[in-house]
Each structure stands twice: as C-alpha cells, then as structure tokens.
Amino acid sequence: MDAIYLLFILMLSIFLGFEIISKVPATLHTPLMSGANAISGITLVGAVTSAGAELGGTATFLGALAVIFATVNVVGGYMVTDRMLGMFRKKPAGAAK
Amino acid sequence: MDAIYLLFILMLSIFLGFEIISKVPATLHTPLMSGANAISGITLVGAVTSAGAELGGTATFLGALAVIFATVNVVGGYMVTDRMLGMFRKKPAGAAK
Amino acid sequence: MINVVYVIAAALFIFGLKMLGSPDSAKRGNLLSSVGMLIAVLATLFDQQILSYTWIVVCVIIGSGIGAYAARTVQMTGMPEMVALFNGSGGIASLLVGWAALYHADISAFVAFTVLLSIVIGGVTFTGSLIAWGKLSEKMPSKAIVFNSQRLVNGALIAAILILGIMFCNNPSVSSPVLILIILLSLAFGIMAVIPIGGADMPVVISLLNSYSGLAACAAGFAIDNNILIVAGALVGSAGIILTNIMCKAMNRSLGHVLFSGFSAVKQSTKVIEGEVKPISVDDAYLILEAAGNVMFVPGYGMAVAQAQHAVRELGELLEKNGCEVSYAIHPVAGRMPGHMNVLLAEANVSYDQLIEMDDANPRMDMVDVAIVIGANDVVNPAANEDDTSPIYGMPVIEVPRARTVFVLKRSMAAGFSGVDNPLFFGENTRMIFGDAKATITGLVAEFKG
Amino acid sequence: MINVVYVIAAALFIFGLKMLGSPDSAKRGNLLSSVGMLIAVLATLFDQQILSYTWIVVCVIIGSGIGAYAARTVQMTGMPEMVALFNGSGGIASLLVGWAALYHADISAFVAFTVLLSIVIGGVTFTGSLIAWGKLSEKMPSKAIVFNSQRLVNGALIAAILILGIMFCNNPSVSSPVLILIILLSLAFGIMAVIPIGGADMPVVISLLNSYSGLAACAAGFAIDNNILIVAGALVGSAGIILTNIMCKAMNRSLGHVLFSGFSAVKQSTKVIEGEVKPISVDDAYLILEAAGNVMFVPGYGMAVAQAQHAVRELGELLEKNGCEVSYAIHPVAGRMPGHMNVLLAEANVSYDQLIEMDDANPRMDMVDVAIVIGANDVVNPAANEDDTSPIYGMPVIEVPRARTVFVLKRSMAAGFSGVDNPLFFGENTRMIFGDAKATITGLVAEFKG
Amino acid sequence: MLIGVPKEKYAGELRCPLIPQSIKRMCAAGAKVTVEKGLGSHSGYADAEYSDAGATVSDDHDAIIANSDMLLRLRKPELDDVKNFKKGCIHVSYLDPFNERELVDALAKQGVSAISMEMIPRTTRAQKMDALSSQANLAGYVMVILAAHKLNKILPMMMTPAGTISPARVFVIGAGVAGLQAIATAKRLGARVEAFDTRAVVAEQVQSLGAKFVEIDLGETGQTKDGYAMALTEEQVALQKEGQKKVIAQSDIVITTAQLFGRKAPVIVTKDMIEAMQPGSVVVDMAVGSGGNVEGSKPGKTVKVKGVSIIGVDNLPAEVCRNASEMYSSNLFNLVDEFWDKEGDDGFVLNREDDIIQGCLITHDGAVVNEQIKNHYENQG
Amino acid sequence: MLIGVPKEKYAGELRCPLIPQSIKRMCAAGAKVTVEKGLGSHSGYADAEYSDAGATVSDDHDAIIANSDMLLRLRKPELDDVKNFKKGCIHVSYLDPFNERELVDALAKQGVSAISMEMIPRTTRAQKMDALSSQANLAGYVMVILAAHKLNKILPMMMTPAGTISPARVFVIGAGVAGLQAIATAKRLGARVEAFDTRAVVAEQVQSLGAKFVEIDLGETGQTKDGYAMALTEEQVALQKEGQKKVIAQSDIVITTAQLFGRKAPVIVTKDMIEAMQPGSVVVDMAVGSGGNVEGSKPGKTVKVKGVSIIGVDNLPAEVCRNASEMYSSNLFNLVDEFWDKEGDDGFVLNREDDIIQGCLITHDGAVVNEQIKNHYENQG
Numbered sequence A, B: 001m002d003a004i005y006l007l008f009i010l011m012l013s014i015f016l017g018f019e020i021i022s023k024v025p026a027t028l029h030t031p032l033m034s035g036a037n038a039i040s041g042i043t044l045v046g047a048v049t050s051a052g053a054e055l056g057g058t059a060t061f062l063g064a065l066a067v068i069f070a071t072v073n074v075v076g077g078y079m080v081t082d083r084m085l086g087m088f089r090k091k092p093a094g095a096a097k
Numbered sequence C, D: 001m002i003n004v005v006y007v008i009a010a011a012l013f014i015f016g017l018k019m020l021g022s023p024d025s026a027k028r029g030n031l032l033s034s035v036g037m038l039i040a041v042l043a044t045l046f047d048q049q050i051l052s053y054t055w056i057v058v059c060v061i062i063g064s065g066i067g068a069y070a071a072r073t074v075q076m077t078g079m080p081e082m083v084a085l086f087n088g089s090g091g092i093a094s095l096l097v098g099w100a101a102l103y104h105a106d107i108s109a110f111v112a113f114t115v116l117l118s119i120v121i122g123g124v125t126f127t128g129s130l131i132a133w134g135k136l137s138e139k140m141p142s143k144a145i146v147f148n149s150q151r152l153v154n155g156a157l158i159a160a161i162l163i164l165g166i167m168f169c170n171n172p173s174v175s176s177p178v179l180i181l182i183i184l185l186s187l188a189f190g191i192m193a194v195i196p197i198g199g200a201d202m203p204v205v206i207s208l209l210n211s212y213s214g215l216a217a218c219a220a221g222f223a224i225d226n227n228i229l230i231v232a233g234a235l236v237g238s239a240g241i242i243l244t245n246i247m248c249k250a251m252n253r254s255l256g257h258v259l260f261s262g263f264s265a266v267k268q269s270t271k272v273i274e275g276e277v278k279p280i281s282v283d284d285a286y287l288i289l290e291a292a293g294n295v296m297f298v299p300g301y302g303m304a305v306a307q308a309q310h311a312v313r314e315l316g317e318l319l320e321k322n323g324c325e326v327s328y329a330i331h332p333v334a335g336r337m338p339g340h341m342n343v344l345l346a347e348a349n350v351s352y353d354q355l356i357e358m359d360d361a362n363p364r365m366d367m368v369d370v371a372i373v374i375g376a377n378d379v380v381n382p383a384a385n386e387d388d389t390s391p392i393y394g395m396p397v398i399e400v401p402r403a404r405t406v407f408v409l410k411r412s413m414a415a416g417f418s419g420v421d422n423p424l425f426f427g428e429n430t431r432m433i434f435g436d437a438k439a440t441i442t443g444l445v446a447e448f449k450g
Numbered sequence E, F: 001m002l003i004g005v006p007k008e009k010y011a012g013e014l015r016c017p018l019i020p021q022s023i024k025r026m027c028a029a030g031a032k033v034t035v036e037k038g039l040g041s042h043s044g045y046a047d048a049e050y051s052d053a054g055a056t057v058s059d060d061h062d063a064i065i066a067n068s069d070m071l072l073r074l075r076k077p078e079l080d081d082v083k084n085f086k087k088g089c090i091h092v093s094y095l096d097p098f099n100e101r102e103l104v105d106a107l108a109k110q111g112v113s114a115i116s117m118e119m120i121p122r123t124t125r126a127q128k129m130d131a132l133s134s135q136a137n138l139a140g141y142v143m144v145i146l147a148a149h150k151l152n153k154i155l156p157m158m159m160t161p162a163g164t165i166s167p168a169r170v171f172v173i174g175a176g177v178a179g180l181q182a183i184a185t186a187k188r189l190g191a192r193v194e195a196f197d198t199r200a201v202v203a204e205q206v207q208s209l210g211a212k213f214v215e216i217d218l219g220e221t222g223q224t225k226d227g228y229a230m231a232l233t234e235e236q237v238a239l240q241k242e243g244q245k246k247v248i249a250q251s252d253i254v255i256t257t258a259q260l261f262g263r264k265a266p267v268i269v270t271k272d273m274i275e276a277m278q279p280g281s282v283v284v285d286m287a288v289g290s291g292g293n294v295e296g297s298k299p300g301k302t303v304k305v306k307g308v309s310i311i312g313v314d315n316l317p318a319e320v321c322r323n324a325s326e327m328y329s330s331n332l333f334n335l336v337d338e339f340w341d342k343e344g345d346d347g348f349v350l351n352r353e354d355d356i357i358q359g360c361l362i363t364h365d366g367a368v369v370n371e372q373i374k375n376h377y378e379n380q381g
Ligand SMILES: NC(=O)c1ccc[n+]([C@@H]2O[C@H](COP(=O)([O-])OP(=O)(O)OC[C@H]3O[C@@H](n4cnc5c(N)ncnc54)[C@H](OP(=O)(O)O)[C@@H]3O)[C@@H](O)[C@H]2O)c1
Pocket: C299, C300, C301, C302, C303, C305, C306, C332, C333, C334, C335, C336, C337, C338, C339, C340, C374, C375, C376, C377, C378, C379, C380, C409, C410, C411, C412, C413, C414, C415, C416, C417, C418, C435, C436, C437, C438, E123, E124, E125, E127, E133
C-alpha cells in the first residue's frame, strides 16, 4: 500500500517538476542548474538516517561517508548558487541600459 | 502515517492544479469549467465504494443516491463539455478570417 | 493493482485539464480525462470488495440516463445553467458519500472532521449551484436579492456550523441530530451565499462552486481515505480557483468581492460612488480585451509623445486576428497639430479605411465593448458636453463613456493641454492603465502573443 | 510530526525551484529552498531514532567545511566545474545511502531494485561528473575522446549491469560480490558515457547528470522509503531534464545527441556532411537569440514582400533591451529598387545610425553571434565569391557565414531574383526558419515578451 | 439674412473664402447667399457648382457689398469699398488689425461690425474656426515641398549599388502649427529633421514627431495665454543666433516659421549664417510677409546668396489652394454656424458675451471695441 | 593611362560625369586624369576640388579629347568632336546607339572603342555600373516631388478641426526602377498609391512597397532576359487603356514611366483619359524624351489640357544634379575599376570575353561589334 502512495507522490512530483520550469533566460541556466543540484543533496537526510541507525560498522561507515559527500553537495551547492546570483544581480542594470 | 502520505499528495496536487491552468482564452472558460466539474464527479468512485460495501440499509441507500448524482455529474459533465468544444471547433476558423 | 490504475487515472486527469486550457487540444483533453474517469470507475467496480452490484448498476444506469439526456437536449444558450446543475449533483454526491462514510466501523476525530468538511462543502455547493441555475435560467429573479440583516444571518450560520462541527467531532455518530442540523445549515448557507449575487456574476459563481465541489470530493477522499478522490478533488479545487480568478478579471470584478458578496453585498450595491479612480493591471486589461468583440482606439497627443503608434497598430492586428472589430476614432484636434494622428498612424501603416472621424465614431459608440483611450484627454472630456463652466464647453468630443468599458492609458492624473480636469477618469466603466502608453500597449501585445 | 516538516520542506523546494527560474526572484528562491533543506535535515536529526550523533555531527562539519571553502574560493570562471564536483559528491552520496540501506533487516525484491537504481545512477553521476569537471578545468583533454569500439564497450557495460542487476534482485545480500561488481561497472559506465563528449557540451552534460543525481536521490528515497527524498529527487530529476533541454537548444544541439553521444559520438564526428539543411523552430531560435550578445539583421526583398519591417524593428528593440548589440546590414542591391530597404526601415523608424553598409558589415561579421537573414538570398550568396561559374560571381555579398550562427528566414528553398541556388542554406552554422518572415519575426517577438 | 461673398481681387490669391459645400449648409440653415462670379475659379470651383449649392451668382461686385447684411471673405476689404458697406453689416475676413489702423477706423466709421479671423482666440473650443491654424498647417507642408523641389539633392537616405546617399538635413526654426507640419512632412520624406523653438514646451511636441529638438538655453522665455511666443531680449537673441549657427551651417534645408503675431517677425537667420551653408542649400522664410526671419529674403521672390536659395513665397497656402479654400471655408462656416440663431431666424447673432466674439470682434457700432487693438492704437498714440 | 573628362555642352545638363571623390580613387589606381574647366560647377563642385583630388584642370577642350586614351562623359559626344578622337581610345558615355546610327558609325570609323552606358547588362553583378538604374531611381523620386509641387492639393490625409482632407490618389504606370521609387516616395508623403505594369512579376514588388497593384488582364506579356518589357500587341494596348481609364479618372496624380528600351515609348494615357481627370490634377511623363507615354506631352514643357497639367521634364535626374552626379560618377568609376589592370599598369583592359563588355561595347577596331546593335541596323537596312 505504501508503495502506491509513494508512486502517487513520484508521479505528481515529476509532473510538477516539468510544469514549474518553463522559459529560463540564458543567464540563469547555470544558477538554476546548481540550485537544483543543491536540492538533490537531499540525500543528506537519507544519509543521516542510515548513519544514525546503528546498523553495524560498515553501514554506519557508509552512512557517515554519505553524510560528508551529501553535505558538501548541499552546503557548497547553495553557497555557489548564491554567489552566482549575487554577481548576476548587477548585470541586468547594465544590460537594460 | 497514511495521513502524511495523503497530505503530501494533497499538497502536490494543489500545486499542480495551480500550475497547469495559466492563460485561458475567454471562449474556453465555460468548457474548461464544465470539464473540471466533470472531473470533480470523481466522488462517483467513493459513492460506488460506499454503496457496494454493505454497511446496512441507510448507508447503502445514501451510497446509491450518491452514485446516481455523481453519475449525472460525470456523464452529463463530459458530454456537455464535448458538445461545447464541438461547436467551438468551427469558430476560430471564422474568427481568424 | 487498482491503485496503479488510480495513478494512471490521476495522470490522465492532469493531462486532460492542461489540454483543456488551449483551444486546439481542448477536445482531446476532455476525452483524455473522461477515459481516466472511466478506468477509475471500472477498476473500483471490479476490484473493491463490492458485495451488491445490483443497486450500483441500476443507479449508474439511471444517472447516466439523466446526465446524457440533459447534456443532449440542452441548447447552447442553456449550457452554463446546465453545468450549474451537474455541479450541484456533484456536490450533493460528496455530501452523501461523506455521510455514508460515517457508517464505517471506527471513526477517528480526523475522519469525522474530513467527513464534516465533505458534508458542509458538498451541501453549500449543492444549494448554491441550484440557486445559480435558478438565476441563470430566470426561474427566479436574476437580480441580486439583498436585505439588510444579511450579513448578520450569514455570520450566524457560519458560527452555528462551526460550533456544531466541533461538537460533532468530539463524539461523532451517525445517529446524532447534530449531523442533520449541520447538513441543513450548510444547505441554507449555500442559498444565502448565492442569492445576493446578481445574475451577471453567475458564471463566476458557478466556476467557484465547481472548485468547491472539487474540494468536497477531496474531503470525501480523506474521509474514506481514497487517494484518487484526493488528487482529482484537489486538482479541480485549485484549478477551479485559478479559473474563477481569470473569469473574474475578464468581467472585471474582484474575486474577493464575489467570494464574500454574501457579506458585502449590501455595502457593495451602494459602493458605486462617483469620484473613485479604478486602476487596472495590464494582465487584467488583457483578459478583458481578449473577450471583447469590438474595440475602438482613441489616440491623442500622448500616443505621439510615447511614439506608441507602431505598437498600437500591432495590437489592432492581433485583436482582429482574435475575431474582434477594430477602428481608430480620430478627433480633429487630437495631438498638437492638425493631422498629428494621421501622420503617426500612416507611418505605422494603419489602413486609411480603419480611421473614422468623430462624427462617425460617436454613433457607433454603443456597440463598442472596449474603447482604448491612448494618451488622449481633452478630446474625450465629457465636461465639454456637460459642464458649461468648463473652458472647453461646447467642443464636440468623442463620447467614450458610452462604450461598455473604457481604458484610459496615461502616466498620471494630470490634465491635458487645456488644463481642464477630466471626469471621464472617474467614470463607472472607466479603468485607468497608468504608465507610458507604449510600455502598456507593448505589454498587452505580449499577453496576446505569449 | 517530522513528516509534516517534510511536507513543508517539499513545498519550499517547489517554490524555490520556480523562483529560481526568473531573474528577480532567483536569489530569494535559492534562499527558500535552502531553508527547506535546513528544516528537513534538522527535523531528521532530532526526530529520527538517531542513536549516535557523534559521527554525524563530525561528518556534517567536515562536509560543510569543504563545501563552504570550495564555494568561497572558486573564481567565477570556475563555477561550472565546481557545480560538477558538487553534483558528483551528491551522486556518490546516493550510492552510499543505497548501499547502506542493504544493511536493513529485510530486503524485498522491490527494495533491492530501488537500491540498485540509486547505486547505478549514483555511480554514473559520480564518475560522469568527475570527467566533466576534468574536461572543463582542462585537467584532461577537453576534446571529445573517441575510439571505434566505443559503442561495443558501452553496450557491453549496460548489458552486464542489467544481468547482474537481475541476479542481485533475486537474492539480494550485502555481502554478494555481484554488488561490488555492479558498483564498479556503474562507475566505469559513468566515465565511458562522458569522455566522448566535447568540452563545449559539458554544461549540458552537467545539467543532465544533475538531473540524474536527482533521480538517484529519488531512488534512494524508495529504498529507505522516505518521501521527502522522493519528492525532492523527482522534482530535481524532471526539472533537470527540462533545463537540460532548454540549454541544449540555446547551444543548438539536440538532447538526444548529448544523451547518447557515448554511442553515436563516432558517427557524429563525421556527420557534418555538406548539403544538409537544418530547419529550426521559432522557440528554439528564440533560445539562441536570447543568449546572443551581438545580432546583425540582413534584410532583403523578402522582408519587403512580408512587410515585416515593423516586427523587425520591434525584435531589434527587444534584443537591445536584452543587452544585445543590434545592427542592420544593408546590401546595395537588396530589394527590387535602390534604397528599397531604406524606405521600409525608415518607415519602421529604425534609426539611421543602426544601418551599416556592406563594406562596414563584413569586417564586423566575426564578432556577430547571430546573423538574421530576412528574406534575402542573392545578396548573401557565398557563390558570388566562391563559384566563378555562377552568374553573380564577382558581386560583393554580405558574408554572413562568418557569423557564429546564421538564421535564414524564407518560405521555401526557392532561389532569389537571379535564380542562383544558395550554398548558404546548407552551411554548417546555418539554420533555416521556414515560413513568412513577418510571422516568424512576430513569433520571436512574442517569445521575448511572453 | 443676406450673406455676400465678393471675389478676391488681390493678385496671386488663388484661394476662395467659401466653397459650394459650405454654402449649401448655410442655405440649409436659412441664409440667402450671393457670390460674385468666378469666385472659386482658381481653386477649381465652377460658378455652376455655387448656384447648384443654392447661392445666387452675380457679377455685380458693388451690389453685393452694398446689400449684404453679412460679408464673408478671405483678405481684408479694399479701403474704398468700405464706404459702400451697408451700415451695421457684419464683415468677416483677415484684417491684420494691428497694422491696418486706417482700414479699421474706416470700418468703425461705417458702423460695420468687423470680425478679424486672425483674432479668433486660440482656445480648444475655437479651433474649428481658427483660420490661422488651418492655413499655417498647410503652409508647413508646402514649405517642405517647395524646398525639396528646389534642393539639388534628395531628402531620404538611399543605399544603392552606386553608393550611399545620406539623408538631407532639415532644420525647422519655430515649431508652431506650421513648423510642426513642416517637421512631419520632412520626416515623411526621410530627412534628418532638427527643430528649435523659443517655447520650451514645444520640445516634447517636436520629439512626438520623431524629430530632434535643438537645445539652446535662452534662460527665461514665455508664451502668452493664447500660446503665442513673447519677444526675446537682446542677449537671448544673441544666444539663439550662436546656438543655431552651427546647426544651420550643416543643414541642407532651413525653414523658419517664427512669427510674433501682430509684430514684425524677428530676424533669426543672418547673412553670415547663410554664407556658412553649402552652395545649393535652400532656406524657406515663412515670415517673409511680416518682415522675414531671414536676412535678405524678399516676398514673392527666390533670391540666391552664395549659391543658397532663399525662398520667400508670401502666400504659401495658395500653393495648395484647393485644400486651403476647403479649410478656410469651413472655418468661416463653423464661425457663422456657431452663432447662427437655430431657433428663430435672426441669422447670425453677435453675442458680445461670448469670449470668441470678444476676441475677434474689432469694430462695432462705430467704435473699435476690441481691447487688445484699442490698447495697441493708444500706445501708438 | 590618360583619362579625359570633357565638360557637358548640352543645354540644361546640370549633372557632371565624374565627381572629385571618384577621380581621387582613379588617380590612386594609377590613372592620369584631366578634367575640363568648370566640369562640376552646376553640381557645386569647384575646379579646386578636382585639382585637389589629383586631376589636372584644363580649359582646352580639344586637347583633352585629342590626347586622352580614355574619355569618360555623360552624354553622347558631339558628332564633329569624334574625328578628333585619338585612334583606339575608349569612349564611355550614354550613346542611345539604337537611334544614333550616324554617330556610332562615325565612332567606328574613327577606330574608337565606344562603350554605351545604356547597354550595361541588367545583371546583378553589373548593377553597380548600371547608370540607367541609378538615374531612373532618382528620376522616380523627382517626378513625385514635381507633381506634389504642381498639385493644388496636399498628398497626405489630414483630419483637422476644419474638416478632413482625404489623401491624394497617385497612379504610377510602369513599375520599373523609376516607377518603384515613385511609388515609394508617394507612399512616404501619405498618398493612396496604385500602380500598373505589363510585367505581372512586378505586382509583388509593388505590394512590397505597400501600394495597390491594379489588375488588368492583358493575357500573355513578356520581359526580355534583361528585365525589359516587350512591346504589346494591338488588342493588349486597347485592353490596358480600357482598364486604366477608370483609375486615371479618379487620380490626382498620374506618373508614367513606361519606356521600351531603344524603341519609341508607347502612348498609354490618351487625350480622352486626361480630359476625364479633375481640373488641377497633374500628369508626369517620364518617357517624354523617347516619344512620351502621354498624348500631348512636350519635352521640357508643362502643358495644360482642360486644367490638367502635363509635366514633361526630359532630364529629371538633373533636378537633383548633386546626387545624380554622385551616382553616375560612381557608376563610371565602378566600370573603370572593374576592368582596371590591378597588377600591371595597362590601365583599363577591354576584356572582350566578359559579358558586361560584350553587352556594352558598341564599336571596336573600326567596326560595330555589338550583336544587338548590328542586328538592329541590318533590319533597318
Ligand atoms: N490639433 C491641433 O492642431 C492642436 C494644436 C494645439 C493644441 N491643441 C490642443 O491639444 C489638445 C489635444 O487633445 P489630446 O487629448 O490629443 O491631448 P491632451 O488633451 O493634451 O492629453 C494628452 C494626454 O496624454 C498623456 N500623455 C502624455 N505623454 C504620455 C505618454 N508617454 N504615455 C501615456 N500618456 C501620455 C497626458 O497625460 P499624462 O501626463 O498623465 O500622461 C495627457 O493628459 C486639445 O486641447 C487641443 O485643443 C491641438
């Protein structure tokens, strides 16, 4: 039964994903990509769970590794995106002249 | 736990609902409305379940009634929409001149 | 298994709705969603532990019969009220489903709550739709029915429903009279909510109720935890709201006003005081133009200043493509030199045949849906006819106020060349679109193309 | 409780992504989604039955440290490769999570399957991203690395992964060597998939891998059934695909080509045969123009026939607003009478300063990103320079082929006045936009405004 | 009410005050109209058309002016006709009252109610009777055509196989009604147009026609309530000359429309400026009639200075007499119609309260009644 | 190589064959250029400019024609100059070879290689030397200006306080280079423009300028490979007349540009059509030089028929001599430059293979070499 709910959620999320990204100005391609990438770092949550749930050495170790990588992705991703957008801020002013 | 899944589903569906309807030409307002209305006839499924699941006279009776009304909504809704769109078919040709 | 079918059905509904939104895919969209419905229902019939088919089959047949007959026989003009009826039956259905759900063995407070939701919303939708139908089909006076204690009554109704609702949730039971009371109250509320709305607004109301019935279905879904009901219901619910909003704008009313008309109606009916400026956004203006069948441009000096002539011509062409009649009414003194408008419009390739002189324009005015005043002021100033103290009194002007809607494109409330204030800006059917005329028109063009 | 937080987080992600799509809301969007992430993580930390914090905290700190440092220090030019790296770490994380999930007590075939998915996709993403990073940062030759047996190897890899996968699902166990094998193979495949793609395409590849990593997370979500992972993963996955598609078009490459470059690369590298006409849709053309910094219009008789001058001027203005440099190159014999183009462009109010003669246009050509040939033919016919048998040989022409991309707007492949065929239409960097020039331009204008 | 329309005697006046269409409408309103033979011949209106329209065509000039209760015409009456006017008759025409004191006094003496078309106030309401505007407008168009015809270049830009012809430069000084129309016409022909006017408000109007307004800071300048320009101070004139010299030097066509109603037109383009222009260039002086904006311009002549032609046509609207007559005619008709007694049959009623009449009525009951004019005469002493 | 440029003697010819800029470029290419005194005076080019450009200015006409290896000029040489030409010299100018047999024979006899500018082929490549086009183009513009100047109406539409002036109607017959430019110019001025041409292909070109093409079905009509029109059959001419009569009657301006290269121009607008027009209307006949498209048109004159003016200026480009000279000059330069020996210093090389030379070279080595012309003469017998 759970699987079904998950399926529903999956289906709806995919549709949403398609719907929300429509026309994106070229200047935003990279930031958007990296922003999305940061979100995909959500595995962090999974990692934390596995790392936390004492399943014996290896598992915990794997989880711990996962946590590191995931965090890099999340933190790095958001910060880099922010920087990009920050510098992009000024540009339109220049562009619009 | 179920409730949570349902909540997710609800949230996503609402978002989707908002996303998919954007700009609609005036000529389509009524058809779209009635098309959506037909979909809302989905209660039919619910009605069938209640009517089917022998919960004793009243319940079944209520269910049965529900089935009738819901079917009216569904069948009528879809057919009327189709008719509207049918006649609308020609119009643009005329309009476009 | 069945749930997989539901997932598919849901997907079909989503596609269906999306396609319904654009002319060339609409028909297919409707088909698609109907297929979704079909498989969903069939799956339910076969899979669920249905014990007695007989009833269901009979009911389905009856229902289909009625629905089909109604859909067939209604003539085009009657469609909207027909939709209202269908919508109503949807609402009552949800109400009944919710009610029936109570007969299940165990009822948590949560379930009870959702049941109540489906009952209340369903009930409101039902009676509301009936009234709407009545008004549209002139079975009852289509004008807004208003009485003073209205807001009181409505307030009371809501309060009562809330209190009873809480009571019920605390000890939910099928037999409790509270339930019956709630049902009756919601039905009553449905009536009260719609009667104060004028027939003109009915389409909006129906669309809104339609969105309600979606929510009702959604609530019912929670009650009998059935996810297809939730998905489909929620979809219709939210999509309905958006659609309602769009429709409101196309008829330029505010959604809020329609939503709470029941309460504000009395106030509203007297709200139309002279001297109130009504600005409007480009998007909203688009929705009105999109629905217009006859548009008259009235250019003035402002069009020249904004150098908007090219954009104007383009908007004109788009309107014509949209099946709308377009003309340009030129006032002899528009601009700052004789023939000022001619120079500009000729440069923009507006064909001479579309230009009409003031004397021909005024008689046509009553057929005009939207008169777009582009940076003109003195030449459309009603004071010239009405107020004999005005320095321009006696100058014939283009009588735009007689058009159904008037858009005035200018940057501020400033006066024109002659420095005379212009009552037109405060007119009942006048909408101001502030900002540079070219920017505004280009915006509208974009809306039409995008 | 925690799940409610997840719901909220999901909502935040959705808003975040949507806002990231438009310049003025992007920064807030990014913030929003980061907040979503934060609360999601915190909730997990506190709510889940976490037994040992120590590790986690340490790891989080390390990770944040690295991430923050990298993000800070990288200079603007290095951003894309940095994103590639982050993306890679995301991928490997999913792989590990999936792997770890196997240590749970019971593993159904379904779970095993989802675990595999997360491992394979995660692995591919990881190595793929590394290669991409290598190519972008010139740590390795950025040109496409191609060898003949490539398609074979790739085929083999996929087959192997499939077979092993099935084997594993039948009796899933942490210890089985099959697992290790699969992991290695996926990593290998990641490499194979990316090396044959040239550095120019890397941004697209990264965006694609990014969408993969989303799917990996989604799969992992199924593995440890955690719905926030599923929602977020699926969102990123689908959004990523769309974005990739958009980017492809902006660089006018086909997504299919990038997706399967691994297989078709060899063929592709020799595919650039002369004599192939490449039509392109208006939407795609828009994406290219939108990214262009210097556009040159080359009008001809066709613009006159289509009466497209007004639309052209408007497109020009929009491009300039978009921060792009716009010029109009006028060939002396363009049109059917001397000064034909001048008459039209003057009428459309194109300022004289933007008009440049052929002799000034040609030297600039190398700086031009897109040359838009509007219904011109003879005057841009390279044959006039190259082929001395051509009747127009010796006539100086506007050398559009030297622009980065050339759009040719005409209705057919028909020849121009002089009846000479035009090799330009088959040029490597030429894209034909068939149809009436006015319609096409108006379409582009719409894209820019809508 | 008897309306008489004598033929214009003035040499080279091709316009006619009334065209058949207007006469038809007047007759419909109940007027009896007599027109002099050959009234519209120059503008292509045959006597037959007039009689068809309901007018009596007579060749007896004296009878017409002697018997009519109202005389409608274009140019000012001949002085020796005045004594034959019927006492108390209403006479509508250009009068140039500021400079024609003798004539005005005669009219007053004769007890004629003389309305001067120049004096119609420049209010929005009165525009339909404003002959100055309607004629100035046509003059604006004509000036450009004359210049284009005279110039040994073409106006538009052309990129041709035989090289590129750059657009001609046109500089319009004074952007009133005529100036604006000149700008518009030159723009239409594809010239690069620049313009200048002492009234800063006009800058926007110039740009609204797609032309460039030459910014010359003259400090404080003003305009009268009727939109007329005020005279400039010494140093302002100097400043303006300085600022314009450069522009004029590089212009192929210079058009001046700077008039100061009732007063002598200011000299704006001086000899040295003209000599700085390319040989073959053209200057058109609209104000040539009232003294001229251009040094050395001669009414009715085209003089050449160092290869530059200075066109001084003093009756520009007559160049397009057909339309000019139409315009003036409907100005007249609108005036008559505005004050025509619609109910009763008193015909044209001189409503002394009305601000239009107050503005344009010069003499009445044997006296000069117009304030402006009276002051002007008194100042002359 | 010695290039000589004698002054144009023809009365009323204001254009000059070469302007200083072109001469400068020729000299740069290594040519020695001698120009006759006062060459460009009419178009505003002083002798000084020529000498600055590198030319020797001489007032000895005979010396120039006697010594130059190449003579560049506008109009055909005077017959009695020919005998003084240096043997084997190259002479470039208009020649009108179809009608100037005597002159051509003389040139041949003298052993001159005569190039006729009219005979430059109408190929895309040759357009930069195509003087017919470059001059016809200007003529098209001039015709409209002349007409607008003559007309007693304005061209554009104007909705004014004094009523609406409807746009003038312009009908252009013959939409070649000149016709199209005329259409464009009239459109610019805001007129309602209609056009007709026997070559159906032109319809699209007319519409491409926003004008209306009058459909008259003449059945089969053709055009030569160079884009010239073929002569019409009797009944075709009749059909056309019929079809045009209506349009002409309601037009304010009629412009005819129908020439048939080398042959007498067809009479298209007949007396009866003109009489059907409104008095005051204007007809411009571009073909007046080669017989005239309009019945009763006279070269260099403006005749009035029933109030309709028929303008017959036979040298239209000269009206804008400045630009006309520029255009013709660069046509000449492009011709010379195309065949100039860039490597060695043989100067202008007569490449008999080249299709352009083949088209425009009339006489060479003492004989008439041009096929078309030869055939023409033989047919004359
Ligand atoms: N036709 C003639 O020969 C002539 C000659 C002289 C005077 N006049 C007088 O001029 C007047 C003509 O009437 P009209 O209605 O054409 O002009 P108007 O009464 O002067 O009104 C023009 C309006 O355009 C608006 N505007 C200016 N720039 C704009 C821009 N960029 N975008 C949008 N709106 C803009 C202004 O309002 P905002 O400032 O709020 O934007 C102004 O209220 C009459 O009074 C007439 O008597 C006519």
